[in-house]
Amino acid sequence: MDLLEKQLKALADKNRLTLLACMKNGEVCVCEFVEVLGISQPAVSQQLKKLKDAGIILERKEGTWKYYRIADQLSPVVEAVINELKTNDGGNTCSC
Amino acid sequence: MDLLEKQLKALADKNRLTLLACMKNGEVCVCEFVEVLGISQPAVSQQLKKLKDAGIILERKEGTWKYYRIADQLSPVVEAVINELKTNDGGNTCSC
DNA sequence: GTTATATATAAGCAATTGCTTATATAAAGA
DNA sequence: TCTTTATATAAGCAATTGCTTATATATAAC
Numbered sequence: 542m543d544l545l546e547k548q549l550k551a552l553a554d555k556n557r558l559t560l561l562a563c564m565k566n567g568e569v570c571v572c573e574f575v576e577v578l579g580i581s582q583p584a585v586s587q588q589l590k591k592l593k594d595a596g597i598i599l600e601r602k603e604g605t606w607k608y609y610r611i612a613d614q615l616s617p618v619v620e621a622v623i624n625e626l627k628t629n630d631g632g633n634t635c636s637c
Numbered sequence: 638m639d640l641l642e643k644q645l646k647a648l649a650d651k652n653r654l655t656l657l658a659c660m661k662n663g664e665v666c667v668c669e670f671v672e673v674l675g676i677s678q679p680a681v682s683q684q685l686k687k688l689k690d691a692g693i694i695l696e697r698k699e700g701t702w703k704y705y706r707i708a709d710q711l712s713p714v715v716e717a718v719i720n721e722l723k724t725n726d727g728g729n730t731c732s733c
Numbered sequence: 734g735t736t737a738t739a740t741a742t743a744a745g746c747a748a749t750t751g752c753t754t755a756t757a758t759a760a761a762g763a
Numbered sequence: 764t765c766t767t768t769a770t771a772t773a774a775g776c777a778a779t780t781g782c783t784t785a786t787a788t789a790t791a792a793c
Contacts, residue, residue, distance in 0.1 A: 543654075583782085625713065678769080682770060698770095702770085
């Protein structure tokens with residue numbers, strides 16, 4: 542599959558767009574996403590994997606926690622999508 | 638559904654990206670798309686409907702033919718996607 | 734070591750998608 | 764009018780998606 546199509550498929554989902562909106566302020570840990578989306582932890586993990594496989598987000602491990610953030614180098618398309626997202630604040634403080 | 642998500646879903650498909658690439662040079666009639674994609678006419682019609690419903694393309698009727706083109710006013714995201722597409726030339730001359 | 738916690742992976746399933754074939758609609762021509 | 768042509772819509776179905784629950788992995792604490 543073409544990279545553009547892969548990235549578009551990764552972006553074309555309400556939950557994944559919300560994940561990205563959460564990350565606009567910086568790193569967020571998985572447990573925080575679970576609270577925000579109101580779906581199960583495995584479901585969040587699977588969605589994050591799609592974004593990661595498309596090269597849209599990066600991960601950082603710290604002990605048992607894992608933090609995700611928007612990648613540094615973005616294609617123009619991904620960049621445009623991120624720009625459209627509201628910064629979904631609420632304080633990205635992982636309360637695990 | 639949010640407009641951004643709807644547009645991303647409409648764009649996240651290889652066949653529909655090819656349809657858009659065909660339209661970069663201007664209007665194209667449905668029968669031309671059928672040849673290009675190698676799928677049935679109803680399938681093409683259904684894909685065009687998704688692009689139209691997302692506000693990405695416009696249609697113009699001329700007799701029994703119908704021509705489709707990329708919309709004039711595009712959101713930044715759609716604009717960015719269109720820019721990434723190669724102009725898939727070959728001469729958009731409807732040979733119906 | 735054992736236990737607890739955070740995340741990932743696997744298996745299963747309902748909903749969605751994208752095609753197919755069949756049929757409907759609409760315009761043009763005999 | 765009847766037929767032909769171009770496109771759209773409907774119905775059906777296999778493939779994909781996004782969740783679920785159950786299980787595996789990995790780190791930390793005891």
